[in-house]
Amino acid sequence: MSEIVVKNISIGDELLIGQVINTNAAWLGEHLSDAGFQLDSSLTVGDAEKAILDALNACMDADLVLVTGGLGPTADDITKPTVCKFFETELVFCQEAYDNIISLFNRRGFQMSERNRSQAMLPKSCIYIPNTYGTAPCMWLEKNGAVFVFMPGVPFEMKGIFNDELLPRIRKKFHSVPYEKRIVMTTGIGESYLADRIKGWEDALPDFLSLAYLPQYGMVRLRLSGRHENAGLLRATLDNEIKKLTELIPEYIFALQDQPIERVVFDLLINKGMTFASAESCTGGNIAHVFTLIPGSSKAFKGSAVTYATPMKTKVLGVPAKTIGEFGVVSQEVVEGMAKGVRDLMEADFGVATTGVAGPSGGTEELPVGTVWLGLASSTGVISKCFNFGKDRENVINRATIAAYEILREGILANTAS
Amino acid sequence: MSEIVVKNISIGDELLIGQVINTNAAWLGEHLSDAGFQLDSSLTVGDAEKAILDALNACMDADLVLVTGGLGPTADDITKPTVCKFFETELVFCQEAYDNIISLFNRRGFQMSERNRSQAMLPKSCIYIPNTYGTAPCMWLEKNGAVFVFMPGVPFEMKGIFNDELLPRIRKKFHSVPYEKRIVMTTGIGESYLADRIKGWEDALPDFLSLAYLPQYGMVRLRLSGRHENAGLLRATLDNEIKKLTELIPEYIFALQDQPIERVVFDLLINKGMTFASAESCTGGNIAHVFTLIPGSSKAFKGSAVTYATPMKTKVLGVPAKTIGEFGVVSQEVVEGMAKGVRDLMEADFGVATTGVAGPSGGTEELPVGTVWLGLASSTGVISKCFNFGKDRENVINRATIAAYEILREGILANTAS
Numbered sequence: 001m002s003e004i005v006v007k008n009i010s011i012g013d014e015l016l017i018g019q020v021i022n023t024n025a026a027w028l029g030e031h032l033s034d035a036g037f038q039l040d041s042s043l044t045v046g047d048a049e050k051a052i053l054d055a056l057n058a059c060m061d062a063d064l065v066l067v068t069g070g071l072g073p074t075a076d077d078i079t080k081p082t083v084c085k086f087f088e089t090e091l092v093f094c095q096e097a098y099d100n101i102i103s104l105f106n107r108r109g110f111q112m113s114e115r116n117r118s119q120a121m122l123p124k125s126c127i128y129i130p131n132t133y134g135t136a137p138c139m140w141l142e143k144n145g146a147v148f149v150f151m152p153g154v155p156f157e158m159k160g161i162f163n164d165e166l167l168p169r170i171r172k173k174f175h176s177v178p179y180e181k182r183i184v185m186t187t188g189i190g191e192s193y194l195a196d197r198i199k200g201w202e203d204a205l206p207d208f209l210s211l212a213y214l215p216q217y218g219m220v221r222l223r224l225s226g227r228h229e230n231a232g233l234l235r236a237t238l239d240n241e242i243k244k245l246t247e248l249i250p251e252y253i254f255a256l257q258d259q260p261i262e263r264v265v266f267d268l269l270i271n272k273g274m275t276f277a278s279a280e281s282c283t284g285g286n287i288a289h290v291f292t293l294i295p296g297s298s299k300a301f302k303g304s305a306v307t308y309a310t311p312m313k314t315k316v317l318g319v320p321a322k323t324i325g326e327f328g329v330v331s332q333e334v335v336e337g338m339a340k341g342v343r344d345l346m347e348a349d350f351g352v353a354t355t356g357v358a359g360p361s362g363g364t365e366e367l368p369v370g371t372v373w374l375g376l377a378s379s380t381g382v383i384s385k386c387f388n389f390g391k392d393r394e395n396v397i398n399r400a401t402i403a404a405y406e407i408l409r410e411g412i413l414a415n416t417a418s
Numbered sequence: 419m420s421e422i423v424v425k426n427i428s429i430g431d432e433l434l435i436g437q438v439i440n441t442n443a444a445w446l447g448e449h450l451s452d453a454g455f456q457l458d459s460s461l462t463v464g465d466a467e468k469a470i471l472d473a474l475n476a477c478m479d480a481d482l483v484l485v486t487g488g489l490g491p492t493a494d495d496i497t498k499p500t501v502c503k504f505f506e507t508e509l510v511f512c513q514e515a516y517d518n519i520i521s522l523f524n525r526r527g528f529q530m531s532e533r534n535r536s537q538a539m540l541p542k543s544c545i546y547i548p549n550t551y552g553t554a555p556c557m558w559l560e561k562n563g564a565v566f567v568f569m570p571g572v573p574f575e576m577k578g579i580f581n582d583e584l585l586p587r588i589r590k591k592f593h594s595v596p597y598e599k600r601i602v603m604t605t606g607i608g609e610s611y612l613a614d615r616i617k618g619w620e621d622a623l624p625d626f627l628s629l630a631y632l633p634q635y636g637m638v639r640l641r642l643s644g645r646h647e648n649a650g651l652l653r654a655t656l657d658n659e660i661k662k663l664t665e666l667i668p669e670y671i672f673a674l675q676d677q678p679i680e681r682v683v684f685d686l687l688i689n690k691g692m693t694f695a696s697a698e699s700c701t702g703g704n705i706a707h708v709f710t711l712i713p714g715s716s717k718a719f720k721g722s723a724v725t726y727a728t729p730m731k732t733k734v735l736g737v738p739a740k741t742i743g744e745f746g747v748v749s750q751e752v753v754e755g756m757a758k759g760v761r762d763l764m765e766a767d768f769g770v771a772t773t774g775v776a777g778p779s780g781g782t783e784e785l786p787v788g789t790v791w792l793g794l795a796s797s798t799g800v801i802s803k804c805f806n807f808g809k810d811r812e813n814v815i816n817r818a819t820i821a822a823y824e825i826l827r828e829g830i831l832a833n834t835a836s
Contacts (some may be wrong), residue, residue, distance in 0.1 A: 284710025292702025
């Protein structure tokens with residue numbers, strides 16, 4: 001069987017006027033790739049009958065068309081009748097969709113409106129695909145051998161439906177070419193230096209593999225991927241190349257799968273039955289935030305003292321006011337006091353602390369914007385490091401958070417190795 | 419003169435496999451709107467001759483086609499010959515483009531490579547538009563009355579060229595229609611209820627205005643926008659309609675501009691010289707995180723006690739262990755104790771607290787996943803509310819954060835009105 005042509009259509013005026021960035025198209029592209037399908041093109045059009053019809057007609061050469069958006073309780077006035085026109089069918093009441101809407105409203109304790117009821121009106125010839133994440137329906141229709149799937153545009157609904165319901169159906173219907181990828185997560189080395197370090201290896205890669213550098217916030221994610229009808233060969237080659245790479249740059253690799261560094265730390269802590277707590281000044285709660293996005297994080301995380309106001313570093317964490325007065329709030333002495341303080345307060349195995357100048361203002365000659373002190377307290381004592389993460393506030397916060405997890409990761413390994 | 423049809427094509431395999439999110443399309447859409455033009459559609463295709471030719475042919479009905487990407491030193495091997503094929507022309511050496519590349523390399527102190535030299539080979543029939551931001555050229559070509567502009571895909575280069583060089587040329591060649599928009603931020607009411615509440619007003623809007631509902635995490639952003647040859651009339655009509663809308667649903671509106679609710683709270687607190695602190699369980703530091711992204715937030719924010727482990731609610735915030743034992747950790751009594759506790763601890767005017775079941779596991783019959791108690795302590799006492807925010811962990815965290823800021827916003831207004 002040959003490869004199928006997959007296209008995406010995104011519907012929404014908000015995308016065309018730039019009010020919302022189309023993240024759905026990228027997400028679908030990535031997840032289709034992972035499943036062995038390739039996205040051929042992605043087209044965005046507005047909430048208008050002619051635009052939607054033109055887009056659908058332009059995709060008649062595809063085998064599978066994934067359409068997102070245009071199905072909310074106020075937007076589907078246009079989309080659904082247009083769908084009916086294209087597929088030469090009419091809207092009929094769908095009990096299953098209606099039951100789903102009712103159960104959703106019951107769960108949330110809200111009253112249903114007439115508008116929500118109309119969301120259960122679906123094209124007669126469609127297969128209804130359950131959406132347990134929201135009231136908008138997911139619909140599967142076919143025309144001249146091409147499959148069109150209409151999904152809501154709200155990203156978490158679209159992603160949930162795609163993973164739970166759609167991908168299994170797509171896999172069942174279409175042939176995919178085995179695709180595999182390996183992700184290697186690195187930190188502590190810039191993209192061009194890394195490229196120089198691994199050039200010999202990269203140049204010798206077989207033709208059906210390709211390498212991509214994805215730098216972000218002081219990390220570089222390497223993706224080695226390929227497609228091959230012989231899945232066994234593909235896998236073995238990837239395994240072998242990744243083995244060579246890890247032997248080449250072991251000191252920069254923190255994970256051999258696509259996971260954020262806090263997830264690596266989570267797994268380590270769970271594995272060793274240990275916990276941590278954070279004391280955050282310049283990171284403002286982001287260390288806690290990214291960790292608590294992980295389901296089950298309460299098993300490894302005691303909490304965070306976000307001591308943004310200086311006196312709270314004394315009152316909550318017990319850093320002596322004298323230390324702060326003498327060395328300044330962004331200093332080695334203060335960050336070490338914070339790390340020890342939060343470890344004691346929260347009764348954790350590790351205490352990680354941050355204090356810095358996130359900017360954009362507040363910098364001085366000695367302490368320019370971007371200066372961040374990181375500290376780690378454990379049963380063996382306390383260590384600290386100073387960084388400069390540049391002048392963009394959000395970037396400073398993100399890079400400091402990642403660097404804090406890297407120090408914590410190294411601390412856990414050092415602490416449990418002895 | 420009538421309105422022109424503007425289309426966008428983005429070229430790049432990295433967009434289709436989801437490695438890079440297409441932010442260029444949204445940016446162009448927004449800046450075209452602001453300049454009085456409307457983006458009709460946006461199409462993304464890969465770095466392949468057939469895909470690019472198909473895309474160009476599909477845009478022959480447009481007046482203006484803005485193409486981004488495919489012009490970097492490694493990608494233009496495909497794009498430029500394809501452009502020549504489409505416009506039936508050939509590549510010739512362009513001295514102006516070459517001089518630009520040389521001056522750029524001199525400025526950066528780098529050595530030029532042969533690859534960069536080939537970037538000065540341009541289609542014979544094109545008008546060269548200077549790019550002072552990088553080595554890739556910008557090219558203006560015409561075919562059967564349609565204008566095609568090819569820009570590099572690197573966002574800061576594309577934006578720089580568009581603003582400096584392209585928009586003035588587009589304005590000179592094409593007629594634009596004045597465009598304006600107003601944003602109204604609402605919370606506390608679902609999209610369909612809101613639509614019902616304002617139906618009369620919406621139905622009576624003049625033809626040249628349109629309303630869009632943009633829901634996210636328990637908020638609905640309303641965008642009222644329009645285009646009219648008479649800019650004064652357009653502005654006056656928008657002002658008048660927004661005035662009517664604010665009189666219709668004052669209780670749900672938290673801002674009359676496009677800003678997140680924490681920014682509204684920040685402005686209110688700064689204005690009144692007041693502060694807040696948070697005590698976070700299920701939100702895990704996100705209340706602190708979103709606030710501390712705002713430059714200058716330290717003036718209004720004392721800190722956050724992220725008491726993830728239950729005993730920390732007692733030890734750090736002083737919620738009696740007996741209360742937790744008796745009512746459970748997700749309860750009105752505990753959230754109120756947390757709110758009071760953090761207000762006292764952090765010496766803030768307001769203490770806001772969260773405790774809930776973020777999921778995906780941990781729910782019970784009485785306390786299903788998504789249950790969140792929010793509390794607010796102020797000088798006048800403590801209030802609390804219970805919500806259910808559904809079953810997606812990230813969604814629960816985000817919706818709880820926004821609801822917490824809404825309670826805080828109402829609290830600040832109530833507290834300072836008396």
